Amino acid sequence: MRCPYCQSENAGDALVCASCGRDIAVPATLIAERDDLLRKREELREELRQARDEVEAIMRRRKSH
Numbered sequence: 001m002r003c004p005y006c007q008s009e010n011a012g013d014a015l016v017c018a019s020c021g022r023d024i025a026v027p028a029t030l031i032a033e034r035d036d037l038l039r040k041r042e043e044l045r046e047e048l049r050q051a052r053d054e055v056e057a058i059m060r061r062r063k064s065h
Contacts, residue, residue, distance in 0.1 A: 001026075
């Protein structure tokens with residue numbers, strides 16, 4: 001687990017950062033929620049990319065007519 005404060009790598013089950021000594025214990029439910037939000041964010045980014053591509057295609061077609 002990477003320390004969110006000093007970015008040092010720690011054991012996955014560490015409660016305190018071995019480098020800076022700060023509390024790094026995160027409840028499993030928060031980790032699962034974060035992972036779910038990251039997945040949803042990536043899905044939304046992909047939808048946005050597709051929508052932008054569609055808009056660009058429409059604009060190109062309009063200009064060619």
